[in-house]
Amino acid sequence: MVVGDIATGTDVLVVGAGPGGYTAAIRAAQLDLDVTLVEKDAYGGACLNHGCIPSKALISATDRAQQAREGEHMGVHADPAIDMAGMVAWKDEVVDQLTSGVEKLCKGNGVNLIEGTAEFADEHTARIAHSGEGQGAESVEFEHAIIATGSRPIELPGFEFDGERILSSREALAMDRVPDRFLVVGAGYIGMELATVYAKAGSDVTVVEALDGALPGYEADVTRVVRKRAEELGIDFQFGQKAAEWTETDDGLTVVTESEDGTDAEFDADAALVAVGRRPVTDTLAIEDAGIETDERGFIRTDDRARTDQAHVFAIGDVAGEPMLAHKAMAEGHVAAEVIAGEPAALDHQAIPAAVFTDPEIGTVGLTESEAEAEGFEPVVGEFPLRASGRALTMDETEGFVRIVADADSEFILGAQIVAPEASELIAEVGLAIEMGATLEDVIGTVHTHPTLAEAVMEAAANARGQAIHTLNR
Ligand code: FAD
């Protein structure tokens, strides 16, 4: 300990107050443990401050404008103008409400909060440099620690973020004007969501993607629906093009891309968002001093109870591996807290859902048909097209489908792929079905409200049995 330090002790030290860290801290406090949560930046982490919430706020606002623009055939005439600064100010209000809510919830549950950067000094001690210049430091001795330090965007060599020409998602979610020409590097989660935002806000959007399609990892018929709508919105996709270098121009920048067949291309834009993945943050807290190791991709290795190589130190969320999703971080936070409290918890979720908030949205959980086959199941598949849904027609959003995958013999639900408005919500029903060990009959026999999009889930399950009412069975 350094002279002048204040020394405190705690049952559980949680480092990082993102969705993983604050969930773990609150849950551990509910279980009567003495908890100290350290955050160096802002409560809520990447998700609340620069990720999930800001992006969904801008998606909702630009959706509203786009729906007004496209309402003429429904008898709605409007010509909405986008005030980007106003939109970002509203988004900031939403963020502030949620981040102050996290702080209040932590305090209300008795979590001790420290604003500062934690660094391990040894296996049971962390040194915390308080935020703000000259604010001093303290040492905290802990019985258990939970590392929840999250991830940061990958910087392509030569494309270091400058916040002006080369943007990370953080800056792209805080612009005060709509760029005339917006280039997006990477057609993954962030690229596709924010390309849609800026296309709806009025930018000419070009997306360059190294692979030959958008949203790698999702099935082709799912992404086809999203790509078609994105192209209708004016987004220009350049697949098979890898961003290689860029130069500044008088009014923006030129990005040079390379392709495998040697056809290089150049794209002019006012600004470019580079969204080529995220990497775990382990360099802020000297994990080696606590005897913790990472795998070849930099993720902290954990077991099925979220424990690292050191049984008293846990790692959760983005820093502990894929999928880097907020709900996975929160689920791991519960497990770490409960294991520390001596509860029989483990990371034994049957399926973790994923959603992409594009237009329309994608929601998936569990196995696809081919994954089910690869795992030795004989799958049966049911589908329901959105154009046959009364609710989708009344929403004027009929592109997409719900697909349910089940085991042919037992009829246990194995997975679902949904591309539809509100797919992020619809997928929850299938997630619950998988966790509960529900069968096709359970979903079909559940009375669904009419008219709703959720009926499409029931109809897809019925279609798997040749019993759908509102589509012809195959
Ligand atoms: P984080 O949220 O990254 O929090 C880690 C915290 O640790 C940070 O606040 C950091 O300041 C702090 N920290 C780091 N080192 C230290 C230290 N040494 N001392 C003290 N504090 C420290 N996921 C979804 O599920 N749905 C979405 O819609 C979604 N949208 C996204 C949109 C964007 C643009 C981005 C970038 C991400 C999105 N994500 C989404 C991913 C989601 O944000 C992450 O999966 C989630 O934030 C991970 O939570 P975490 O608790 O592991 O880490």
Ligand code: NAD
């Ligand atoms: P991503 O991994 O989803 O996509 C990155 C894309 O960039 C890939 O398609 C890749 O082929 C491409 N790429 C890589 N190098 C390139 C190059 N030089 N030129 C052109 N293309 C290149 O990563 P992301 O979009 O940055 O998102 C990071 C993570 O954040 C996601 O994996 C996800 O975990 C999380 N996230 C989740 C949500 C959500 O849940 N809705 C939304 C946003 C972000």
